Amino acid sequence: MPRRGLVLVVSAPSGAGKTTLCRHLLQEVRDITFSVSCTTRPPRPGERDGVDYYFVSPEEFQQMIARGEFLEWAQVHGNFYGTPKRQVLESLKQGRDILLDIDVQGAAQVQEVLGQDAVLVFVLPPSLEELERRLRKRNTEDELTIRRRLDQAQGEIAQAPKFDYLVLNDKFKEALQELKSILFAERQRTFRRQDLLAKFS
Amino acid sequence: MPRRGLVLVVSAPSGAGKTTLCRHLLQEVRDITFSVSCTTRPPRPGERDGVDYYFVSPEEFQQMIARGEFLEWAQVHGNFYGTPKRQVLESLKQGRDILLDIDVQGAAQVQEVLGQDAVLVFVLPPSLEELERRLRKRNTEDELTIRRRLDQAQGEIAQAPKFDYLVLNDKFKEALQELKSILFAERQRTFRRQDLLAKFS
Numbered sequence: 505m506p507r508r509g510l511v512l513v514v515s516a517p518s519g520a521g522k523t524t525l526c527r528h529l530l531q532e533v534r535d536i537t538f539s540v541s542c543t544t545r546p547p548r549p550g551e552r553d554g555v556d557y558y559f560v561s562p563e564e565f566q567q568m569i570a571r572g573e574f575l576e577w578a579q580v581h582g583n584f585y586g587t588p589k590r591q592v593l594e595s596l597k598q599g600r601d602i603l604l605d606i607d608v609q610g611a612a613q614v615q616e617v618l619g620q621d622a623v624l625v626f627v628l629p630p631s632l633e634e635l636e637r638r639l640r641k642r643n644t645e646d647e648l649t650i651r652r653r654l655d656q657a658q659g660e661i662a663q664a665p666k667f668d669y670l671v672l673n674d675k676f677k678e679a680l681q682e683l684k685s686i687l688f689a690e691r692q693r694t695f696r697r698q699d700l701l702a703k704f705s
Numbered sequence: 706m707p708r709r710g711l712v713l714v715v716s717a718p719s720g721a722g723k724t725t726l727c728r729h730l731l732q733e734v735r736d737i738t739f740s741v742s743c744t745t746r747p748p749r750p751g752e753r754d755g756v757d758y759y760f761v762s763p764e765e766f767q768q769m770i771a772r773g774e775f776l777e778w779a780q781v782h783g784n785f786y787g788t789p790k791r792q793v794l795e796s797l798k799q800g801r802d803i804l805l806d807i808d809v810q811g812a813a814q815v816q817e818v819l820g821q822d823a824v825l826v827f828v829l830p831p832s833l834e835e836l837e838r839r840l841r842k843r844n845t846e847d848e849l850t851i852r853r854r855l856d857q858a859q860g861e862i863a864q865a866p867k868f869d870y871l872v873l874n875d876k877f878k879e880a881l882q883e884l885k886s887i888l889f890a891e892r893q894r895t896f897r898r899q900d901l902l903a904k905f906s
Contacts, residue, residue: 628901661905669890670898682893689870689890692883699873702717703861 506599508696511592511618512536512687513604516627517583517657519638521673525627526538526605528680533687536601537540542568545583548644564625576606576613581652585610596621601687608660623690625683626667630674639642641703707800709897712793712819713737713888714805716812717828718858719782720839722874726828727731729808729881734888735810737802740793743769745783759789777807777814782853786811797822804890811863824891826884827868831875833858 516522524538531624542558544565553559555625560568565584568574574595577586587604596618604614608626615622629635635657639650664670673679690696717723731739743759745766754760757763761769766785769775776794778787788805796803805815809827816823830836836858840851865871870887874880891897 558866593715626895627904631904658905661902664902667897668888669893670895670901672901682889685886685889686893688883690888692870692872694827694866694868694871700864700871700873701862703832704829704859 505699505702507691508621508700509599510601510687510690510696511596511604511614511622512601512690513606513611513614513622513624514625514627514683515606515660515667516673517629517635517660518653519642519657520627520629521638521676522627522681523605524547524676525671525673525680525683526603529683531689532680533684534650536603536687537591537595539587539602539604541604541606542574542577542586542588543583544617545581545585549606565585575617576610578607578613579608580607580609581649581656585616592618599695601691608663612663615666617630620695623669623686624667625669625671625682626664627679628664628670628672630672706900706903708892708900710797710800710822711802711814711888711891711897712740712797712805712823712853713802713816713891714807714812714823714825715828715884716807716809716825716861716868717832717874718836718861719854720836720843720858721828721830722880723828724806725877726872726874726881726884727804730884730888731804733881734885737804737888738792738796740788740803740805742790742805742807743775744784746782773816776818776877777811779808779810779814780809781810781889782850782857788815802892809864813864816867817883821896824870825868825886826870826872826887827865828880828884829862829865829871829873830858831873 512623514522514526540558542560544562547559569577572587573588575589587606590600611624615624637656639653671679715723715727741759743761743762748760774790775787776790788807793803806899812825816825837855840854872880872883
């Protein structure tokens with residue numbers, strides 16, 4: 505009997521640094537797989553199809569919705585994002601962990617579908633001022649987009665109380681350590697480790 | 706506003722290695738204090754009064770029960786053990802964490818009193834055979850005591866499903882790392898980190 509797998513869901517306002525945190529988590533921790541999302545937004549410089557996202561057309565995305573292929577999907581900043589269902593459910597069944605880097609709306613949907621198999625982490629920026637500074641430094645968005653992301657950030661942070669864990673991304677190393685600890689701890693949850701008790705019964 | 710403190714409760718059958726795990730946790734992690742228990746059992750070689758336990762007489766112990774001074778108490782292997790209430794409650798109030806190295810009965814009582822402020826970890830030995838080997842190696846107990854402890858161990862392991870987390874103490878370093886991760890993760894629980902959200906409201 506393997507231990508029960510888990511779905512680590514990481515959400516954050518744009519610019520809080522969740523994608524960098526997730527990338528480092530995947531590099532440093534074995535036995536967790538990244539769930540590649542589908543999106544209709546254009547690739548940013550350096551992003552690769554099938555690695556960072558599956559880049560699909562709005563038409564393809566609508567077809568996937570119609571076929572019930574998404575665990576969750578959402579429209580964010582005018583673009584569609586969705587998590588293909590199959591990989592996630594198969595990983596869980598095999599006792600493997602999977603990482604979802606998704607938005608706040610999507611996280612709520614995943615928790616609704618997966619219940620205690622989902623572990624929800626919200627990454628907070630040090631402050632709204634710092635978030636703005638990071639968005640400007642990224643230099644890929646125009647002024648209107650930045651304003652829109654900052655407004656949205658406040659709305660997203662208002663949803664943070666629904667998450668299981670908060671990680672403040674002020675000092676990156678500490679934030680990464682906290683994220684790793686959450687994963688390692690959740691792997692030891694009693695309901696996931698019936699394999700350990702089976703030896704004594 | 707400080708973050709909310711937590712009470713890390715570590716229980717295990719005798720010989721599973723919880724006391725050594727707890728000692729290393731206290732050495733390696735800052736900002737967690739050991740709750741010194743009271744006991745009526747005689748000190749083992751090297752144990753110091755007020756550090757490992759408060760060694761008290763059966764009469765003193767009964768008086769403390771009568772005065773309501775224990776968060777939990779239990780009789781184990783014919784001796785009494787109890788956790789003084791005051792230090793634990795004051796630590797929680799000040800947002801500090803406290804470590805309780807107590808038996809299975811006591812852990813259940815603490816969870817009843819403290820609810821979500823208590824985090825319960827059960828340390829498992831690799832097997833009952835290995836537990837017996839460790840008890841014999843300790844060389845401080847007679848044959849009857851060892852038999853009694855092994856019988857009791859099976860009863861205690863049957864209570865493990867009530868705990869929040871399981872840690873298998875097979876490879877010591879891994880077990881310690883898991884215990885540390887549980888503490889670090891639980892510190893980031895959303896309901897304990899209202900201090901982080903306060904900055905954004």
